[in-house]
Amino acid sequence: MTPPPGEVREMLERDAKEEATDVENYVRLAALAEKEGLIALKLKMEEQAADEDEHGQEMRRLGG
Numbered sequence: 001m002t003p004p005p006g007e008v009r010e011m012l013e014r015d016a017k018e019e020a021t022d023v024e025n026y027v028r029l030a031a032l033a034e035k036e037g038l039i040a041l042k043l044k045m046e047e048q049a050a051d052e053d054e055h056g057q058e059m060r061r062l063g064g
């Protein structure tokens with residue numbers, strides 16, 4: 001069954017917020033990695049943060 005549009009928008013909004021939380025967490029991990037001198041890990045965490053940010057933007061775009 002196809003959910004009514006209101007539910008889809010709510011789902012996308014909730015997903016976008018979760019992606020934003022993921023971004024914050026990966027940015028925090030990147031900072032910790034930098035503090036420990038783990039540069040490769042820092043860059044991977046930043047790349048992951050960027051990916052999650054793109055996911056959130058896509059959710060917001062789909063939600064209109």
Ligand SMILES: [Fe+2]
Pocket residue numbers: 019022051052055056
């Ligand atoms: Fe994601």
